Amino acid sequence: MIESLPPHARAAYDRLMASCGELEAARTRALDTDPKATATHRVTAELLARLASSLRASSALTHYAGRVASGECSWERIEVDADPVPPEVEELKADPQIVWPSEWPSSTEESDVGSQPYRIPWE
Secondary structure (H helix, E strand, C coil), rough: CCCHCCHHHHHHHHHHHHHHHHHHHHHHHHHHHCCHCCCCCCCCCCHHHHHCCCCCCCCCCCCHHHHHCCCCCCCCHHHHCCCCCCCCHHHHHCCEECCCCCCCCCCCCCCHHHHCCCCCCCC
């Protein structure tokens, strides 16, 4: 039957069959993937910035990203400073494959500020 196809239809048939083969290979890879075996991902300021720049970002996240860009606040304080808290925060915290940091890395460590307490000169 394939041999009776005209040459212009044969090229289209070959492309269709190649696409079907690629689709079958992708299906096999998907079936062989264990969703529970995937690694967890840690939330970082960079990840939140990327989420905020996406077309699907909520208006609350986009607004907070503008505040971060202006230096008014930081990503680490999104749960405290954002009003309202963007829905993406709750979605990330509810995902078992996402690790929400309990303590964000700070830009100023105690050693930077100085570990010695202030002393009154006459002490």
